[in-house]
Amino acid sequence: MSNPQAASAQQEAIETVRDLIKGIDTAMLTTRTEEGLVSRPMKTQEVEFDGDLWFLTMKDTNKYRELLQDSMVNVAYVGQSYVSIRGRAELVDDRGKIKEFWNAAYSELLDTTSDDPNLVLIKIRAETAEYWETGSKIKMVKRLFSKLTGTESETELNKTVDLDGV
Template identity: 70%
Template sequence: MLNTHEANQEAIETVRDIIKGIDVAMLTTMSSEGLVSRPMSTQEVEFDGDLWFMTKKETSVYQEILQQSNVNVAYVHKSYVSIRGEAEIVEDQAKLKEFWNDSYAKFFGGSYDDPSLVLIKIKAETAEYWETGNKTKMVKSLFKKMTGKGSDDIDLNETVDLK
């Protein structure tokens, strides 16, 4: 049986494997009108429980995180991952330089040393994922459901604690 640290590491590695190579995620924040989701480019850092994004201080996402730090990040490719966590604004020129690439110069219209650029660091708390690549599990579950031998819950997803 896995101890808490081992289970946490295994969960982080599973999420890391699923989101690896997915460039864009949907980041959901809370505005005064309700939930808001927008596509954000994930920084190319190996997932260790933290996710990193870049934005400017003039954006609504920046203001929303200052008001409410609870966020959700969703990734979709061959599988699906929904990560709940707490966001913080990080002003770190060295980290901005580390993440910077030429595409950001065009998108943000400047350089990593722009004082309005900030990082969003999201400390992941839980992740729910659906591994659609597991066709054997999917076929068995669907067969059980169609024949009335299974529950309504197909059980293709799992929720893991990342804290």
């Protein structure tokens, strides 16, 4: 990225999303199938968001097969804010990286060890994120009043940020 302003805006967007999803243990990963959309809970990795999201899964799952067919995904987080991240998934079979992310919770959750050849990482390169901040009751009242009266409010309901830099 040669434009310093664009690079700064992208970094700011990444930092905003990082702050919004920090500490949320579970995300909903949505994949596409021939029948439609499917969502399932996934454990968020304890790494700082840098534009990529990482999840562990098994190769013998529907989500693995779905991602082989269609890499477009959405990841939703609910905490103090609501965050919806759209991007492309890549399946990464890297034992070293799996061991880096491994913790005791996975042993129990997946009933296996980090050496299991059936384990694979899902790396999601975020393209856009949409978020709704819910922290302020005043903001919520302004939004509700604006919606009821049809008048403009200074407070946006949500915001979308480009994380891909395109």
